[in-house]
Amino acid sequence: MLPKQPLLDAIGQQHTVALDANTRIVSLVPSITELLCDLGLAHLIVGRTGFCIHPAAMVKAIAKIGGTKDVNIEKIRTLAPTHVIVNIDENEKPTVDILAEFIPHVIVTHPLMPSDNPELFRLLGQIFQAEEAAEKLIQEYELANAELSQHSSNPPERVLYCIWQDPWMTVSSDTYIANMLKQIGWTTWAPADAKQSYPVFEWSEETLRPIDRILLSTEPYRFSETHVDALEKQIGKPVQLVDGEMLSWYGSRAISGLRYLKQLAQN
Known part of the structure; x- marks a missing residue:
């Protein structure tokens, strides 16, 4: 049965249910690749980026087509995705x-x-006829969200979330990462004049003054405890290593991400 509501993506494009048995998907988004697999759709994925690493056992056999930004167009063409x-x-x-010139559905x-x-679960579940799996994920998400909302709130904190160094980069308040952190009362700092979602910043007394804690993410830059120790000695503020996948990956990873937030709030 076709869904009653139109299947609209993030830019308002309407999609239809993929009824063709020859459906072939290329995913250029790591968290979406993981979501498709968790929806039971791994057998439909014919191409993925090199950053699509989860779930490892399932994606291993799927062809790599470059990175998220340096896509191999011709390789994708040979895969004949729908x-x-x-x-x-x-x-x-x-x-x-x-890609839209030769792939029917973007x-x-x-x-x-x-x-x-x-x-997002429901949209992909309906398009690729995995409604039951999508509804199960939605229930898991809502349960994790309810568990987090029951956690007693800590005092609000202003955090500086670092995603890169040389140059140092952070996240603006309108990003998915920032909105994840807001779930536990942490607001992100970014330069006042920042016009990008991931602005560059410089360390200074003015930067550090309103900051309660610095978070070093394990992705996209691979910050480690060594970076934490060095930076903490340099700036004299609390520095903490956080799992970047848990805070920046949406899709099915968000369920684990909400539980991870609860752990952060308790530390």
């Missing part, structure tokens, strides 16, 4: 425009809030 799934932040629009994603995840 669908490609992209993300506004992670993939370049000129690349997506080229599904655009752009979750900005943790609460956007159930809609």
